[in-house]
Amino acid sequence: MTNTAPFENWDGNMFDLGPLYPMVGTEVTLVVILVICWIGWHILQIRQENKDYEDEARRLREGGNLQKALQDEHTLERM
């Protein structure tokens, strides 16, 4: 039977019980995954934010969109 636990049962000497989490020995791999998630998140977030703002700025520059947006601000504040 598969057992990811670092111990067989709860019946032994409690003073011998160390890590409780599964798959002891994979910690470095888990840290590498977390580093990739962390840096990857910042890259994705910054790309997404820059694109959204550039698109929005372009839309606002067209026609009277910026004036309309400023009028909308008053609507928004009344909501």
Add this chain to the structure above:
Amino acid sequence: MDKDITALQVLFTETYYWITVVMMFLIHAGFCMYEVGVSRRKNHMKTLMKNVMVIPTVGVTFYLFGWWLYSAMVNGPGITGGLVPSHFAEPWNELMAAHMGGKPHGADLSAADTALWARLNGVFWAAFLLFSWTTASIVSGSIIERVKSGAFWLIAVMLGSVTWIIDAAWGWHPAGWMVKILGYHDAYASGVVHAIAGGTCLAVLLNLGPRIGKFKPDGTPRNIPPQNPWLVCIGLFLIYTGFWGFYAACNIPIYDVQPGDAVFWSATNIYLQPTTLSAITFNFIMALCGGLMAGYIISKGDAYWTLSCGLSGVIATSAGNDLYHPIQAFLISAIIMVIIYKMHYWVERRFKLDDAVGAVAVHGYSGFLGVVAAGFVLWGYPSSPDALLGHAEPWARITPWGQLAGAVIMFWVLGFIPGYILSWILNKFGLLRVPREVELAGLDHAAMAEVMREDDEMRAVLAQEARASAK
């Protein structure tokens, strides 16, 4: 019997810190409410999310390297020694996860390490992480309504998981080199949390620039009042509430402070010097009173500034609130509030600094002056329990010049300089500030456009119905 007492000490300490973490969460809730209340309606969502996402960005990095820096950097390194091995705080270490304290699996740990850290590592890590969130959140408020969130989160990681925790290792650790050489004393973090955050705020604001319309063509500042002052006030009350947890988390709740064989249990401050919860409760409340009273008079009863001065008054006395007399805390708080209020408006006019929440003053100047004030009021106090910690030579005593040097290190060296460099780089790459059109329309404009279109449609329908009824 000794083992029983030690086990109770550990279990009590674990529970104590866990409760402080829950209380400190209110600080973050308060900061979110406060910032949203200050921001204009068109920027609410981005303002809220900017602060909410401090939790994961700083949380992940504090797990990866922030907690390790606290223990590893106490000597500088290179000032009083090298890097200190801190295996228990390495992110791949078994003690950075669920552990019962028994025999270690890894060769880099001893049985004593696991017995000590198994129950304390997670709650200590979390308590320090909550300090990190607070430090980053302080910057968040001052730069609202024009900063790109992605830039802020990089600044938050730098401040929350690198610079502030290095300053804590240096000046807020029983073995820190600033304590040893300068006699630096900052029990509840006037400098190590607030001055450094204020210094970073100032640096980022200089690169970011003011909000559009903040200053008239002749340079006179326009007031942009809080959009929802009542939300701001409730947010500040929540910060006050969480601040109690912050104070408690700066103490070690039960420790044998008697050198030699005898035993004397007491709470201690972070330097393992004895203090009591009663002492800090006296001083917290009297400092709050001093700040509120001075803030009320100087701002002519303005709710926003009065409450901010209450908070800032506590910050101003935090360096020495383990030792001050409550009336000293009251007076220090009140005097510093008058100074920081005047400085806020002087700097705003002189340098065109648009600090939306007054964070540079409330945290930065107040924390800086609070550290310096402690140097005069606590002049000559020992900075460390030398016999308890087995120092061969007594460590430096508290002095005005040691505290001034410490305040400069916090505000300028670790706060302002790294903040200026990072925000300058972000600005050069166009990552710091939103486009002008977006700032004018509001950071939430794209997301809210659909809501507004529906609102326009509803208004048209209602107008049509009204005309029909009139006929």
